[in-house]
Structures are given as C-alpha cells and as structure tokens.
Amino acid sequence: MTTTSALDCRYRPQHHYTADRSWLNDPNGLVYANGTYHLFYQHNPSGTVWGNMSWGHATSADLLHWDEQPVAIACDEQEAIFSGSAVLDKTNTSGFGTPDHPPLVAIYTSAYSPASPLSGRQAQSLAYSTDNGATWTKYAGNPVLDRASADFRDPKVFWYDSDAGGYWVMVAVEATDREIVLYKSADLKTWEYLSTFGPANATGGVWECPDLFELPVDGDAGNTKWVLVVNLSPGGIAGGSGGQYFLGSFDGVAFASETTVTEGLQQDDSRMAEYGWLDWGRDYYAAVSFTNAPGGRRLMIGWMNNWQYGAVTPTSGWRSAMSLVRDVRLATRDGRVVLTQAAVDPFGNGGAATYSEAGRTLADGTRWLPAEASGDVLRIDAELEPGDAGKVGLLLRAGGGEQTVLAYDAGTGVLSLDRTASGNTDFHETFASVESVAVPLEDGRLRLRVFLDRCSVEVFAQDGLATITDQIFPGEASTSLAVFAAGGCATLVSLDVVR
Ligand code: FRU
Numbered sequence: 026m027t028t029t030s031a032l033d034c035r036y037r038p039q040h041h042y043t044a045d046r047s048w049l050n051d052p053n054g055l056v057y058a059n060g061t062y063h064l065f066y067q068h069n070p071s072g073t074v075w076g077n078m079s080w081g082h083a084t085s086a087d088l089l090h091w092d093e094q095p096v097a098i099a100c101d102e103q104e105a106i107f108s109g110s111a112v113l114d115k116t117n118t119s120g121f122g123t124p125d126h127p128p129l130v131a132i133y134t135s136a137y138s139p140a141s142p143l144s145g146r147q148a149q150s151l152a153y154s155t156d157n158g159a160t161w162t163k164y165a166g167n168p169v170l171d172r173a174s175a176d177f178r179d180p181k182v183f184w185y186d187s188d189a190g191g192y193w194v195m196v197a198v199e200a201t202d203r204e205i206v207l208y209k210s211a212d213l214k215t216w217e218y219l220s221t222f223g224p225a226n227a228t229g230g231v232w233e234c235p236d237l238f239e240l241p242v243d244g245d246a247g248n249t250k251w252v253l254v255v256n257l258s259p260g261g262i263a264g265g266s267g268g269q270y271f272l273g274s275f276d277g278v279a280f281a282s283e284t285t286v287t288e289g290l291q292q293d294d295s296r297m298a299e300y301g302w303l304d305w306g307r308d309y310y311a312a313v314s315f316t317n318a319p320g321g322r323r324l325m326i327g328w329m330n331n332w333q334y335g336a337v338t339p340t341s342g343w344r345s346a347m348s349l350v351r352d353v354r355l356a357t358r359d360g361r362v363v364l365t366q367a368a369v370d371p372f373g374n375g376g377a378a379t380y381s382e383a384g385r386t387l388a389d390g391t392r393w394l395p396a397e398a399s400g401d402v403l404r405i406d407a408e409l410e411p412g413d414a415g416k417v418g419l420l421l422r423a424g425g426g427e428q429t430v431l432a433y434d435a436g437t438g439v440l441s442l443d444r445t446a447s448g449n450t451d452f453h454e455t456f457a458s459v460e461s462v463a464v465p466l467e468d469g470r471l472r473l474r475v476f477l478d479r480c481s482v483e484v485f486a487q488d489g490l491a492t493i494t495d496q497i498f499p500g501e502a503s504t505s506l507a508v509f510a511a512g513g514c515a516t517l518v519s520l521d522v523v524r
Pocket of ligand 1: 050051067078107108109134178179233234311
C-alpha cells in the first residue's frame with residue numbers, strides 16, 4: 026500500500042499530468058486512435074529520478090483528464106527504452122496487425138547497455154500493440170535502423186502522402202553533431218536514408234526530440250509551411266533545455282529552411298533571440314506533437330522541466346509534470362509567418378469567471394485583488410494598456426514576501442517572468458531566474474492568458490504569439506493576485522479570473 030504525504034499533495038498539479046508515484050521526462054508516442062489520446066512518456070517505474078528508462082502510458086478522451094496505465098514498454102538488461110513516437114498503421118504496412126485491425130506501432134530508441142552485443146549504441150526499434158495500446162510486443166527483428174552511432178535517437182515517424190502513394194518518414198537526431206537525419210520506409214521495418222539538416226541556429230547543446238509537420242498559414246489549406254522542431258539541451262533561449270523551430274518546406278526528401286539565421290556548429294550567442302522558439306521559459310522541453318489527431322489539429326505537449334535542475338525539484342513521491350496540451354498554428358503577424366499556440370483549456374473555453382473587472386485606471390503602485398481572485402489553480406485573462414506607465418503587470422502567487430512577477434516594460438517592449446522571489450528557489454543554483462521575450466503591443470494593448478497550477482505558470486501573450494513556461498514552488502499561503510503599474514498611469518482594460 027502506498028501512503029500520500031502532505032508534501033506529495035502540496036505541489037501535485039491539478040491540471041497537469043504527473044506519474045502517480047515516480048519520475049517522468051519526455052512525452053513519447055503521442056498518438057490518437059479509436060477515440061483515445063495516448064500519452065507515452067520517459068518513465069522510471071521505480072524511482073523519482075531518471076533511470077530504468079521505460080515507456081509509461083496514460084490515456085485520455087479529452088486531452089484534459091489522463092488515466093495512468095501500466096508501463097507500456099519496459100527496459101530490460103540489454104536496453105533502455107528512450108524517446109520516440111507511435112503511429113496508427115492504418116493499412117497494416119508493417120504486417121503486425123490485419124487491415125481490419127490495424128496495429129499501433131511504437132518507434133523508440135534502444136539505448137543498449139553493457140550486457141548487449143550492441144553496447145554503447147543507440148538505434149531505432151519497434152514495438153507493436155494489437156489491443157489498442159493496452160499491451161506491447163517488441164519486434165523480433167530489432168533494431169530496425171542502426172547507424173553504429175552512440176547518439177542517434179528520438180525518432181518521430183509520420184505518413185507522407187505523395188503522388189506515388191506515400192511512405193513513412195522518420196525524423197531523428199545525431200544529437201552531438203546537431204544534425205537532423207531523415208529516412209523513409211514502406212513498412213516501418215526497412216529504412217532508406219533521405220537527407221540531413223543542420224547544424225543551424227541554436228547549437229549550444231545536444232539536439233534531441235525532433236518533429237516535422239505541415240500546417241496551413243492563417244488556416245488556408247492552399248498555403249502551407251512545414252515546421253521542423255528541434256529541442257536542445259543545454260542551449261535553450263532561457264538557459265538549459267529549450268525548443269527551437271524552423272519554418273520551410275519539405276519535398277518528401279529534404280527539409281529546406283526559410284528561417285536559418287546562423288549555420289554551423291559554432292554557437293553565436295548574440296543571435297539567440299532571432300531564432301524561432303517554442304517557448305521562452307525554462308520549463309518546456311522535448312515538446313513533440315500527436316500523430317493522427319482528429320480535425321487536422323497539431324497538438325503538442327512538452328515536459329515541464331529542465332535538465333539543469335530537473336532531478337532536484339522539491340517534490341516528494343513524484344517528480345516532473347507535462348505541460349498543458351497546446352494547439353499549434355501558423356499565422357501571419359506583422360507580415361511574418363509565426364507559430365502561435367493556445368492551451369487546451371482545463372477551465373473550458375469561456376468558463377465562468379469568479380472575478381472580473383474592466384476599464385479600470387491603474388495608478389502608480391500595486392492593486393491587490395480581492396479573495397475571489399486568489400488561489401493556486403487559476404486561469405487569468407488580462408488585457409492591459411501600459412499608457413504612460415513604464416511598466417505594467419501582474420503579481421502571481423504572492424504572499425508572505427513571495428511573488429512571481431509577470432511584467433511588461435513599455436519602453437523596451439519586453440515581457441518578463443521573474444521567479445527569483447517565487448518561493449523555494451535554492452534547491453539548485455540555476456533555478457532563480459528571469460525569463461523574457463520581446464512582444465509588440467497591438468493597438469497599444471497587451472493580452473495575457475496565464476495558467477497557474479500548484480507548481481507552474483504558463484503564460485500565453487498576444488493570443489499565443491509568445492509563451493513563457495516556468496515551474497515555481499511557493500509557500501501554501503502565497504495565493505494572492507495583484508495588478509501593478511509603475512512610473513505612470515496604465516489601464517486594466519479587462520481582467521477575468523477563473524478557478
Ligand atoms: C531528452 C532525452 C532524449 C532521450 C531521453 C532519455 O530529454 O535526453 O534525447 O531519448 O531524454 O530519457
């Protein structure tokens with residue numbers, strides 16, 4: 026029997042997936058099949074730090090409520106089960122199922138241990154399920170793709186339609202070379218080399234967990250771009266782990282980037298803010314998307330942690346959560362195509378606000394909001410007009426000398442999230458930090474959507490143009506919310522708090 030301590034509950038998120046009694050990292054094998062969203066993940070079934078890497082499993086019908094399932098693919102003495110993806114093999118190209126009962130196929134990285142003849146290598150392997158993801162069998166012909174490399178991992182596989190009938194494409198990394206390698210296959214078992222991309226843009230850490238998908242621009246199916254996601258660690262925009270993206274085209278063989286700023290392995294720190302970033306915070310890593318999501322939606326989940334301090338975050342009984350699920354789109358803003366993100370909202374779109382106000386002038390100083398606007402699990406929608414104030418923003422999870430400050434500097438046009446006084450920060454020397462992103466006002470206004478959970482803040486600015494995701498570990502009493510202006514008068518155009 027397991028017992029749950031008060032500390033287990035203190036930071037245990039209400040709206041973010043955690044493994045019940047253990048450690049998790051990267052989301053893996055995100056796939057939709059027969060009415061169920063499957064979230065597999067890097068999982069230590071018997072500890073709260075990284076180790077015994079296996080694929081954990083959770084299922085959901087609505088992307089909000091997840092049910093933990095038994096471990097899907099377990100490590101053994103020969104191999105750890107590293108990150109990868111899963112597909113619904115609709116026409117049974119692999120032969121693991123039948124055309125009437127197509128199999129789910131997981132493509133994962135075998136990280137071979139000293140007990141294996143392939144010791145020290147990373148190669149790609151298959152496991153399949155013919156009972157809708159409940160049980161998994163490793164393919165007897167594993168590995169299916171071996172480059173005799175020690176850092177070849179994290180395969181993302183998708184079906185590519187072409188005039189000639191289509192084929193599977195695998196996007197994986199040669200992590201230390203900062204290269205994306207692409208392969209094709211007719212049956213998931215035999216793979217043929219296509220091309221290599223990189224190094225380019227951010228190269229300050231190993232490249233991991235790539236993704237490649239096509240999206241319409243402004244919802245126009247006749248005008249699409251391909252998005253290449255490249256997670257890297259360290260070397261992210263906010264320090265430590267982070268995710269960058271490139272926009273361009275894919276012709277079935279190679280990805281051609283339109284957003285390359287710098288090429289080669291040499292990292293140019295001065296150009297970092299010019300690259301495309303999935304998130305500008307410290308805690309959104311290894312983000313990848315679902316395959317086969319209904320309605321053509323591109324839904325992503327990230328690991329809400331950072332390898333710099335991920336092993337020592339101050340939780341007990343469990344460690345690490347997933348981000349909320351994000352709906353990813355491409356939109357034209359200011360004449361440029363950019364990636365925008367909206368969270369799948371645990372409060373329900375338009376959910377009833379427990380506290381609202383509109384059209385209030387904010388004098389220089391801090392305005393504390395009443396108890397109805399306080400809490401540790403909230404959605405906050407705020408529209409702010411800085412006016413002649415130099416700074417305007419929100420104090421989140423405030424109380425007892427603690428606060429997490431979300432501030433907009435009207436002079437520089439920079440939005441920042443400051444967690445230096447957010448609560449417990451001293452468990453690691455890199456944790457106390459200030460994250461920032463340049464965000465232009467629109468008609469003089471800044472729109473913010475903020476999700477607070479027990480140990481996290483996710484900020485979506487200007488309708489998802491930029492996001493900042495950070496963990497915080499405040500005291501239980503730090504639940505107050507305030508708005509502030511500094512250096513002049515601002516306007517709180519509207520504020521809605523839902524809890
Ligand atoms: C990314 C990563 C992957 C690897 C996995 C191991 O966080 O390092 O590259 O497959 O974690 O758990």
